[in-house]
Amino acid sequence: MLQQTQVSRVLEHYYPTFLKRYPTINDLAESSLDELLALWSGLGYYSRARNLHKSASICKESGLPTSVKQWMALPGIGRYTASAICSFGLEQEVSVVDTNIARVLKRYFALLDAKDITIWSYADKFLNKKESKAHNLALMDLGSLICTPKTPLCRLCPLQSSCQGRENPEIYIKKKKIIYKELELFLGVLVRENKLALVKSKERLYHSLLTLPHIDPIEENFIAKYKHSYTKYRITAKLYHTEEINEEIHWYDLSQIENAPISNLTKKALKFIV
Ligand code: SF4
Incomplete structure (x- = not known):
């Protein structure tokens, strides 16, 4: 719901209504897609609602997935979402890479022009396996508060002494050109x-x-x-x-x-x- 929509708007208009109407996966699976789309109306990216509905039906039949691979087999769930569920929800020993974490890793390991698969492999190596969830949450916070896209606050960063990208942090940021x-x-x-x-x-x-x-x-x-x-x-x-x-x-x-x-x-x- 938060893709393209502000947190305050989601909390005010969508998420509580959604949870009230669909308190369990079975409630969602047994509801009509039309009703879900009506509730989703205004959020955009309607494929997410369709995928949620399909995923709920699959989980109703087969039970909830228990691994990143199984979560990724559900429609609309990519590696980030699957890993986030397993790390934050199930407290499993898995790395998570979102935009913020990717930026920190690229700078810390000086990964210029790195492909996603490379960044994920560094995330796996870097993971503190004893405290996976705290590690992932800390990296997310570091990326959003300290290692920001513009002018990162390196002097406040706990990784500064070993960061390989500290001298030129801006070269690891590439602007995506959107073609309308x-x-x-x-x-x-x-x-x-x-x-x-x-x-x-x-x-x-x-x-x-x-x-x-x-x-x-x-x-x-x-x-x-x-x-x-x-x-x-x-x-x-x-x-x-x-x-x-x-x-x-x-x-x-x-x-x-x-x-x-x-x-x-x-x-x-x-x-x-x-
Ligand atoms: S030292 Fe600077 S560039 Fe390196 S991770 Fe910290 S904030 Fe980012």
């Missing part, structure tokens, strides 16, 4: 008896969410245009009245629409419709 994609969408608006016509999205971006249907635009039916950013996409959405929708329609009462499994892109359209 422009996308123009033509969306149809059909309202009958205060109900809005929505369809199930088949696009990867918003898969399984309800969305306004994609249409061939007719200029005289134009309603409004708005902008939306989502991951690497810069979207220009244009809304048009339509009477023709060639997909299965899910009618949603406009007074209840906030509870529907819709994305922020669709939510933004509502101010031109409601």
Whole structure:
């Protein structure tokens, strides 16, 4: 939930509601994906909700994984998440590498242009096996508070006497260049008896969410245009009245629409419709 969303917003609007609705993995596995997507609405990266749902079903059948390898076999769980669960949740003797820890290790061992697999192998070697959890948490804190991307506070660092990257810490930071994609969408608006016509999205971006249907635009039916950013996409959405929708329609009462499994892109359209 915290990917791309502030902690305060997650705590205020999402996490407590999620735990209340799904207190156990079985509750999540037995719920409908539509309901989960509605709860997730506004958080973005909807594949995480779909993967959580799938993972809950697998765990309901086979039980919880017990090793990094088994956790990584679940959909959507990569090496970092699997290791974090095993280290912090299960207190196993495993190393963890997140962005902060990677930066500390790269500098400490002077790993210029190191691939992820190399950084993980240094993390394994560096791990204090007697205190794995404390070690990983300490490295995370060191990375976020002392060995920061810009101007690290080396004089306060407990690793300073043996750090090989201390002289030039900035050379271990590479800025990722994000290439944005422009996308123009033509969306149809059909309202009958205060109900809005929505369809199930088949696009990867918003898969399984309800969305306004994609249409061939007719200029005289134009309603409004708005902008939306989502991951690497810069979207220009244009809304048009339509009477023709060639997909299965899910009618949603406009007074209840906030509870529907819709994305922020669709939510933004509502101010031109409601
Ligand atoms: S001495 Fe400086 S560069 Fe090295 S780990 Fe500490 S803060 Fe980072």
